[in-house]
Amino acid sequence: LKIRLQGAAQMDGAILGRSGADGPMPQTKEHLLLAKQVGVPNIVVFLNKEDQVDDPELLELVQLEVQETLEAYEFPGEEVPIVTGSALLALEALIENTEASDNKWVEKIYTLMEQVDSYIPTPERETDKTFLMAVEDVFSITGRGTVATGRVERGVLKTNETVDLVGLGDTKNVTVTGLEMFHKTLDETVAGDNVGVLLRGVQKDEIQPGMVIAAPHSIVPHTKFEAQVYVF
Numbered sequence: 001l002k003i004r005l006q007g008a009a010q011m012d013g014a015i016l017g018r019s020g021a022d023g024p025m026p027q028t029k030e031h032l033l034l035a036k037q038v039g040v041p042n043i044v045v046f047l048n049k050e051d052q053v054d055d056p057e058l059l060e061l062v063q064l065e066v067q068e069t070l071e072a073y074e075f076p077g078e079e080v081p082i083v084t085g086s087a088l089l090a091l092e093a094l095i096e097n098t099e100a101s102d103n104k105w106v107e108k109i110y111t112l113m114e115q116v117d118s119y120i121p122t123p124e125r126e127t128d129k130t131f132l133m134a135v136e137d138v139f140s141i142t143g144r145g146t147v148a149t150g151r152v153e154r155g156v157l158k159t160n161e162t163v164d165l166v167g168l169g170d171t172k173n174v175t176v177t178g179l180e181m182f183h184k185t186l187d188e189t190v191a192g193d194n195v196g197v198l199l200r201g202v203q204k205d206e207i208q209p210g211m212v213i214a215a216p217h218s219i220v221p222h223t224k225f226e227a228q229v230y231v232f
Contacts, residue, residue: 011035013042013120015112016066020047020084023062024069032073037228042120043075045082046112051089051105059084081115083108125191130215131155131163133197138207145177146204148213149196155215157197158188165202166219167211175200 014035018028035043045066053059063084067077085108093103100106136150157163159179165172178198179186189195197213212219 011040012123014040016043016045018047020050020059020062021052023065036073043080044115044119047084048087050084051086081119083112083115126154127156127190129154130218131157133213135209135211138204140204146199146202147196148207152189152191152193154191156190163213164216166214166221174202
């Protein structure tokens with residue numbers, strides 16, 4: 001649950017995968033509730049295992065059930081694209097022939113991604129605001145320093161700039177000595193990137209997930225706040 005919450009909170013959209021043979025399950029409702037509460041704005045549905053459903057009418061009933069479940073969690077069920085297919089058969093076709101784009105099961109995966117592209121809008125990134133990134137994980141690189149990873153919420157950050165570490169204990173000002181995304185070194189990172197930030201002058205045990213890296217003096221920590229708590 002912790003991992004699902006952490007990941008869902010960063011999403012601009014999601015693919016809800018369900019078995020076309022079984023329909024919505026108890027965890028489907030849990031996933032939709034999580035998506036709604038953390039603010040996932042758009043969902044596309046993929047009904048898998050279509051090859052295991054002999055009766056087309058049964059598949060239609062499953063689609064209707066999925067739509068009703070979406071509506072129950074305040075997603076527009078009738079508008080949400082629903083694509084049916086078989087991930088396994090598509091994968092097997094591509095393993096046999098990597099050029100098998102004309103295979104009907106592979107085409108259904110392409111259709112799914114086309115629906116994602118058309119239904120889930122490209123988000124507008126807040127690059128004009130002060131830098132902010134929530135820390136998801138921390139590790140050390142021998143001889144280089146401490147790396148904090150996370151998704152940039154807003155703003156732009158360049159190497160050799162200074163940032164504040166805020167959240168636990170006293171706020172600490174440190175220098176960014178490197179940026180990396182998907183094993184590529186960057187000169188700067190912008191809102192929406194999932195990035196590793198190499199920091200000088202701070203030890204691994206001084207940073208914990210949940211802290212934030214922010215532009216200097218832009219974030220003030222508080223010891224009292226109001227929140228909504230959801231119990232599952």
